[in-house]
Amino acid sequence: MGSLSFSRAVQAVLLAVALLLPLAAGPYWIHVGAIAWYYAMLAASWALLAGFAGQFSFAHVAFAALGGYASALGVGLLGLPVGVSMLLAIVLAIVTGALIGALVLRLSGPYLALFTLAISEIFRLILVAEEDLTRGMLGLPVPGLFSGQSDVPYYYLGLGLVVMAMLAMNWLLSTRVGLFLRAIREDEGAARASGIDTTRYKILVFVVTAVIAAIAGIYYGHFIGILTPNIAILPEMGLVIAMAVIGGIESLPGAVIGAVVVFLLSESLRAYGEWRFVLMGLALILVQRFAQNGLYPMIEQWSRARAKPRAAATVEDRHAG
Amino acid sequence: MPADPFFAVAGLAKHFGGIHAVEDLSFTLARGEILGLIGPNGSGKTTTINIVTGALKPDAGSISVEGSDMAGQAAHLFARRGVARTFQVPRLFRRMTVMENLIVPALSDASERRPSAEERARGVLAFLKLEHLADDYARALSGGQQKLLELGRALMLKPSLLLLDEPFAGVHPKLLEQIIEHIRTLNRDGHTIVLVDHNLDAVQSIVSRVLVMARGRKIADGAVAEVLQNPEVVRAYTGSRAGAQ
Amino acid sequence: MSYFLLLAVNGLVVGLIYALVASGLTLVFSVLKVVNFGHGSLYMLGGYASYYLISGLGLPPLLGVVGAMVTLFVFGVVFERLVIAPMYTDKVERKDEYAIIVTFGLTILITNLALVVFGPFAKSPPSFMTGALIAGPLILPYDRLIAAVAAVVLLVGLSLFLKRTALGQALDAVSQSRESAAVIGIDPKRMYTVAFGLGSALAGGAGALIAPVFALSPSMGDLPAVQAFIIIVLGGMGSVGGSVAGGVLLGLVQALGVGYLPDPNRALAYTQAFGALLLVITLLVRPTGLFGRPHLRLE
Ligand SMILES: Nc1ncnc2c1ncn2[C@@H]1O[C@H](COP(=O)(O)OP(=O)(O)OP(=O)(O)O)[C@@H](O)[C@H]1O
Ligand SMILES: [Mg+2]
Numbered sequence: 001m002g003s004l005s006f007s008r009a010v011q012a013v014l015l016a017v018a019l020l021l022p023l024a025a026g027p028y029w030i031h032v033g034a035i036a037w038y039y040a041m042l043a044a045s046w047a048l049l050a051g052f053a054g055q056f057s058f059a060h061v062a063f064a065a066l067g068g069y070a071s072a073l074g075v076g077l078l079g080l081p082v083g084v085s086m087l088l089a090i091v092l093a094i095v096t097g098a099l100i101g102a103l104v105l106r107l108s109g110p111y112l113a114l115f116t117l118a119i120s121e122i123f124r125l126i127l128v129a130e131e132d133l134t135r136g137m138l139g140l141p142v143p144g145l146f147s148g149q150s151d152v153p154y155y156y157l158g159l160g161l162v163v164m165a166m167l168a169m170n171w172l173l174s175t176r177v178g179l180f181l182r183a184i185r186e187d188e189g190a191a192r193a194s195g196i197d198t199t200r201y202k203i204l205v206f207v208v209t210a211v212i213a214a215i216a217g218i219y220y221g222h223f224i225g226i227l228t229p230n231i232a233i234l235p236e237m238g239l240v241i242a243m244a245v246i247g248g249i250e251s252l253p254g255a256v257i258g259a260v261v262v263f264l265l266s267e268s269l270r271a272y273g274e275w276r277f278v279l280m281g282l283a284l285i286l287v288q289r290f291a292q293n294g295l296y297p298m299i300e301q302w303s304r305a306r307a308k309p310r311a312a313a314t315v316e317d318r319h320a321g
Numbered sequence: 322m323p324a325d326p327f328f329a330v331a332g333l334a335k336h337f338g339g340i341h342a343v344e345d346l347s348f349t350l351a352r353g354e355i356l357g358l359i360g361p362n363g364s365g366k367t368t369t370i371n372i373v374t375g376a377l378k379p380d381a382g383s384i385s386v387e388g389s390d391m392a393g394q395a396a397h398l399f400a401r402r403g404v405a406r407t408f409q410v411p412r413l414f415r416r417m418t419v420m421e422n423l424i425v426p427a428l429s430d431a432s433e434r435r436p437s438a439e440e441r442a443r444g445v446l447a448f449l450k451l452e453h454l455a456d457d458y459a460r461a462l463s464g465g466q467q468k469l470l471e472l473g474r475a476l477m478l479k480p481s482l483l484l485l486d487e488p489f490a491g492v493h494p495k496l497l498e499q500i501i502e503h504i505r506t507l508n509r510d511g512h513t514i515v516l517v518d519h520n521l522d523a524v525q526s527i528v529s530r531v532l533v534m535a536r537g538r539k540i541a542d543g544a545v546a547e548v549l550q551n552p553e554v555v556r557a558y559t560g561s562r563a564g565a566q
Numbered sequence: 567m568s569y570f571l572l573l574a575v576n577g578l579v580v581g582l583i584y585a586l587v588a589s590g591l592t593l594v595f596s597v598l599k600v601v602n603f604g605h606g607s608l609y610m611l612g613g614y615a616s617y618y619l620i621s622g623l624g625l626p627p628l629l630g631v632v633g634a635m636v637t638l639f640v641f642g643v644v645f646e647r648l649v650i651a652p653m654y655t656d657k658v659e660r661k662d663e664y665a666i667i668v669t670f671g672l673t674i675l676i677t678n679l680a681l682v683v684f685g686p687f688a689k690s691p692p693s694f695m696t697g698a699l700i701a702g703p704l705i706l707p708y709d710r711l712i713a714a715v716a717a718v719v720l721l722v723g724l725s726l727f728l729k730r731t732a733l734g735q736a737l738d739a740v741s742q743s744r745e746s747a748a749v750i751g752i753d754p755k756r757m758y759t760v761a762f763g764l765g766s767a768l769a770g771g772a773g774a775l776i777a778p779v780f781a782l783s784p785s786m787g788d789l790p791a792v793q794a795f796i797i798i799v800l801g802g803m804g805s806v807g808g809s810v811a812g813g814v815l816l817g818l819v820q821a822l823g824v825g826y827l828p829d830p831n832r833a834l835a836y837t838q839a840f841g842a843l844l845l846v847i848t849l850l851v852r853p854t855g856l857f858g859r860p861h862l863r864l865e
Binding site for chain 1: 595600601603649652658659660662663664665666667668670671672673674675676677678679681682788792795796799831832835836838839842843845846849850
């Protein structure tokens with residue numbers, strides 16, 4: 001259990017650092033941190049969808065956009081209270097997630113990727129085109145959640161959402177559903193032959209991850225105060241994929257850490273302009289090529305090897321959240 | 322033959338484009354029976370297994386399991402009903418452990434809890450003599466061990482009907498004996514079994530009844546000795562061999 | 567009427583370029599069973615390669631196109647050997663995802679590299695030939711005409727190559743079944759490399775041909791890449807003829823859509839969305855594509 005405790009310890013330390021950060025950091029880094037939570041939620045939920053369940057979707061940031069826009073329009077257009085509007089956005093994500101999940105039941109691999117890419121593009125193009133509703137590329141103003149200028153409340157809200165999303169996903173993975181999702185990823189036909197209602201679980205995982213992405217988008221919209229269709233462009237999806245893959249596509253904490261590290265790095269290296277993304281593309285290819293499971297699981301394994309040179313790997317070590 | 326057999330298919334058909342993979346296939350199985358299903362390459366054996374386990378929907382025909390017609394139902398419902406299978410080329414959950422491979426089918430029954438599933442899995446592992454591999458990843462297993470694990474995974478469904486697609490193919494002779502013994506034991510313990518394989522010696526050593534398919538059709542069904550003398554069967558085999566060359 | 571003709575001819579030219587991009591994508595898919603999500607960035611690289619060959623080495627513009635294709639062929643071969651080839655070994659699990667991630671990573675890498683190396687501002691390479699063909703109401707700049715003709719030549723050449731040469735038939739054999747190809751003495755791994763190199767060269771050639779028509783920019787490959795995805799799904803993945811039909815269809819629809827729909831912002835967005843919608847519907851109702859062979863990997 002060496003790496004389980006290692007993973008727990010790392011997560012506890014990182015959580016403590018995240019909780020205490022606003023005491024030490026200036027407003028700029030608190031702002032950056034609050035955005036990082038948005039990506040953390042997206043990367044972790046995408047890792048659940050793509051890494052655990054094997055459903056490689058390019059539509060994940062579109063769900064964030066759906067949540068953000070729906071919540072903003074609920075307030076701005078329908079005049080709903082913010083809380084109601086958010087709930088409505090989540091319901092919309094549930095319905096859309098289930099619909100997409102049902103549509104892609106027969107698609108896998110590159111077909112699924114192309115399908116979700118197209119869906120995502122259609123949605124983004126509608127956001128661009130329907131200016132009367134969305135104000136297109138001008139951007140849709142979104143009311144804030146807290147009075148005052150400080151980003152600290154958003155920072156803690158985002159952190160709280162990340163923790164809650166992680167707890168929920170870890171719980172899901174610890175139940176038999178986690179086992180079934182991995183079985184479906186490994187071989188859908190064999191999973192069916194083993195008595196699993198694959199349809200149900202595939203739709204379920206699309207719904208769960210769509211909801212988390214939508215919550216991320218709702219949070220992001222109300223925090224930043226303006227939404228443009230660029231929230232759902234392909235390079236944004238690329239960023240989320242890179243974060244999850246570099247951190248660990250089959251490790252939820254790996255994906256969160258990947259998101260935070262990649263985002264903080266890209267913010268602190270701003271002086272280097274696009275070189276940052278050259279580096280990111282390179283890192284994505286190299287990690288995939290030489291450490292397919294990502295860097296965090298590699299570090300975990302390394303710590304296990306140091307702690308107990310002889311101990312055999314156990315299942316829980318690999319897949320514990 | 323009993324009026325209401327344990328398992329019966331009638332008029333089964335499946336076409337792929339112009340290929341009649343299975344055509345007008347009917348047979349019944351009594352509870353506890355073991356049937357050898359043989360035939361040249363491409364004669365429709367695997368397709369038959371795919372249909373009667375729900376992996377493929379038949380174009381025509383009925384499949385009755387203990388009296389209820391299940392044709393057209395989803396594969397997981399067949400599995401839940403106790404119709405279990407193995408695959409011609411093992412299809413394990415490669416990046417899951419041997420133990421996890423085994424408890425997946427067990428837990429697909431909502432009423433089974435994890436501790437009891439693991440308990441049963443250990444029993445199955447002991448039966449297959451694979452206990453020492455419980456925590457290994459399935460992909461790390463040898464070819465023969467993968468076949469055994471697939472058998473084990475099917476057993477975890479507490480199957481009443483077990484369909485084995487070429488369990489002897491590519492298996493080391495020493496392991497072959499072991500697998501034959503396992504199948505005999507399972508049948509003795511009351512499992513109804515359909516055994517597909519090209520190794521006729523091995524099949525004959527286990528079953529007393531064989532069904533022969535050629536080009537999707539049933540060409541013979543009966544006692545092994547008789548059937549293998551049947552001129553049409555001989556022709557089907559020699560013909561296919563000549564055709565393959 | 568003349569407006570219609572103008573739009574249609576322009577749509578045809580763009581459609582042929584799309585078809586060329588898609589033919590490279592489809593070649594790679596049919597042989598490697600990999601959708602190259604980095605295909606658009608290879609198209610962009612081809613445009614810049616020809617630009618620098620022409621302005622740096624002083625090559626004549628059409629030779630620049632050839633040079634770009636050679637450059638991209640080499641690039642494709644190297645990338646395939648270094649990054650894609652490990653996929654065929656046991657070391658790589660989740661092969662579908664691996665292929666998507668590394669090719670998508672290639673896009674991130676190359677597009678941003680282009681931004682820093684070539685700069686964000688549009689560059690205009692010299693014309694193949696200045697002036698325009700004027701036939702009645704129709705005005706067709708020679709650059710467009712030449713790009714279209716060259717695209718047709720390359721597409722015909724590709725078809726002939728696949729049908730008539732030993733190498734082409736070996737590629738085709740591998741695309742139908744790598745096992746049977748291996749049995750008759752074809753090394754599938756070599757064919758993967760060749761196919762990826764050729765696919766890259768075709769993308770690069772398309773980018774080089776379009777360069778004098780539209781300007782060069784690091785993001786110029788984004789749209790054609792999405793169009794190429796649409797085309798290969800429409801046309802049936804793995805079919806060159808399907809690529810041509812799909813490309814021309816898409817080019818025409820988009821040119822006419824943008825030309826006739828009233829609100830330009832909406833028109834632009836919805837003609838693009840229309841293509842994506844076609845892809846979605848095709849995958850749902852007719853996964854074999856409208857023209858081509860069945861999709862090999864669909865369940
Ligand atoms: N999914 C499919 N699509 C198209 N044709 C198929 C499909 N599955 C099977 N076939 C064809 O149906 C026929 C029967 O195949 P099947 O696999 O059932 O034969 P088999 O008896 O199991 O052969 P073998 O002994 O070689 O395993 C063959 O001609 C095969 O090519
Ligand atoms: Mg078979």
